[in-house]
Amino acid sequence: RTILILNGPNLNMLGVREPGTYGSQSLADIEAISREEGDRLGFAVDFRQSNHEGELVTWIQQAHGTADAIIINPAAYTHTSVAIHDALRAVALPTIELHLSNVHQREDFRHRSYVSLVAYGVICGFGAHGYRLALQALADKLQ
Numbered sequence: 275r276t277i278l279i280l281n282g283p284n285l286n287m288l289g290v291r292e293p294g295t296y297g298s299q300s301l302a303d304i305e306a307i308s309r310e311e312g313d314r315l316g317f318a319v320d321f322r323q324s325n326h327e328g329e330l331v332t333w334i335q336q337a338h339g340t341a342d343a344i345i346i347n348p349a350a351y352t353h354t355s356v357a358i359h360d361a362l363r364a365v366a367l368p369t370i371e372l373h374l375s376n377v378h379q380r381e382d383f384r385h386r387s388y389v390s391l392v393a394y395g396v397i398c399g400f401g402a403h404g405y406r407l408a409l410q411a412l413a414d415k416l417q
């Protein structure tokens with residue numbers, strides 16, 4: 275089983291970026307956590323980050339036929355991107371939406387998610403541990 279883990283804009287700045295909100299771990303640390311948990315669960319993990327909406331759309335499209343599920347932290351595109359919504363709907367793979375912070379506790383503009391409409395579950399507020407939780411949820415979903 276192959277799990278595509280996608281990370282959206284500004285997540286390459288983790289560790290430096292608002293550590294009070296997003297934690298002190300870097301994206302490389304989160305990738306290591308995800309690979310370790312993926313190994314434990316028997317998944318191949320394809321872990322990527324982009325600051326570009328179109329690149330994320332292309333990667334979602336390419337998941338069709340190459341990945342078994344998607345975990346996506348769409349970052350700011352969560353709240354704006356019809357294109358990412360449509361791409362996820364098109365490939366129709368089991369998708370988990372993930373946020374490090376509890377978006378419901380934050381500004382109103384973070385309460386709307388286009389991705390939630392096409393995700394079978396949402397994990398938010400658990401920081402980097404959320405990536406482990408998402409992989410565990412997929413181990414159950416894909417069995």
Ligand code: DQA
Pocket residue numbers: 283284285347348349350351352372373374375376377384
């Ligand atoms: C985020 C929450 C988004 O609202 C924000 O734009 C991000 C990160 C999170 O992981 O908590 O960039 O997706």
